[in-house]
Amino acid sequence: MSSLKVYNSYTRQKETFNSITPGHVGMYVCGPTVSGESHLGHARPFITFDVIFRYLKHQGYKVRYVRNITDAGHFEEEGREAEDKIATKAQIEKLEPMELVTKYSNLFHWAMRQFNNLDPSIEPTATGHIVEQIEMIKTIIEAGYAYAVNGSVYFDVVKYAQHYPYGKLSGRIIDDLLETTRDLDGQDEKRAKQDFALWKAAPAEHIMRWQSPWGEGFPGWHIECSAMATKYLGGQFDIHGGGMDLMFPHHESEIAQSTICNHHVPARYWLHNNMITINGKKMGKSYNNVIKLTELFSGDHPLLEQAYHPMTVRFFILQTHYRSTLDFGNEALQAAQKGLRRLWDAYGHLQNLQHPGGGPSDKALDEKVLQTIALMEEHMNDDFNTAKTLADMFELVPVINSLREKRYAADALSGDTFIKLQLAFKTYLEDIFGLQSEQASAGADNDRLDAVLQLLIEIRKEAKTRKDFATSDKIRLQLQELGVMLKDEKDGSVGISYL
């Protein structure tokens, strides 16, 4: 059995994964800012790290997965309004900040359920950890790496860089930053342009504000993650995840803060997912090219040719390695939809098949199946290569379908191999990839409708028996228009699939 290797952004190489405490993994992933609706781009890290969470558990680790909710809003440090993002929007929508936060938190959780993402072990909020953040800032000041000015506190990046490798994660060179940082508000308070805010004094119009040793204000952008990760995972933990766009300055700053407080780079392995692009450009608010998740699921967006099921989106994302960009397109989504359906149908058939005992009567096939199953784990161990693992599974689809349609002898595989095949599909599709049938997740069916459908199938069968194809075709075609596809199987049974 191969061992798990992960690409560590911090060292820029693939490394064998070893957890700090044997059998346990601590993982922190930057969560959503709940000041607005999540879009397709946001879905990627949460699905990526959900699968990583699931895979680590599958490997037998006890995982504490911490994913924060940023509900204090990030201060738009250089923004002209000098207002908290959430506060700004709250004024527009005439809502209390916490009402807005609650609304979008709920919507976010709804989206996570649509994707069948497991709940994180702990989901701390920034507003719930103001005290911890203030304590951490105090520690940094005491250590001499931060200074207070006019009620704000800044981290002394220049001093830090003299003693620690600032910029290692994101490949920055501190002198370059000097030249490229823009000339903006609040800069005159800082000793150096590279310095970043730990605490900001709140201007009068700022709704969200807390009392601190430096006056009324709110936490800087990066401190919440450091404070909450430290609190729940300790001074050094195993995995820190997030989008590549967070490497600088967010994660770089986290490293600096935590290093001063805990004397360690906070995480051993830094994992970063790449962006979802649309027409080759990153999907993002500032590019004005976002597709919200609600729009994606409903199809209600000019760029969408149809609605896409959350499972289609999940599968679409998993068909690409998490560190590659993924380009959105209707054709690509539709391909994912069909591919998933084929894979899922085969899975369904596989679970219904019975092995007669004995075998393998086809030794070469048996061998190939065993090898392919082994490859699945090998590919997941290779930095969570879900794309390759899915390709492995597609290699097995013709085998399954051929067994089902009796092109292969029922005992072509040994009973042992057959069980392994069934188990591998269940484990990977459901437990690791977190896929589920579209009907199950839709939850639309009920027993009564099922019975009605069975009745129609029965009537159609009778019509076919007396060669009344007009009737049988009418039933099939009209059901198809309603999104129910009937498929006549060779053995006389009727398969149902939902479009």
Added chain:
RNA sequence: GGUCCCGUGGCCGAGUGGUUAGGCAGAGCUCUGCAAAAGCUUCCACAGCAGUUCGAAUCUGCUCGGGACCUCCA
């Protein structure tokens, strides 16, 4: 401007020295009352140029093109 990344067949995408990736779409065949599904076969690649090598999509250099970060950002 600085730092970094990428350019694979009609579309989406694996792959880092010698092997069919895979999915979807297209073509043909088998099966079928028809259809769908399924199975088999098949077409279409590695941006360009030069170099290293017995051998490169894979390494090196250059050219062209695209992108990310440097500011909120998944």
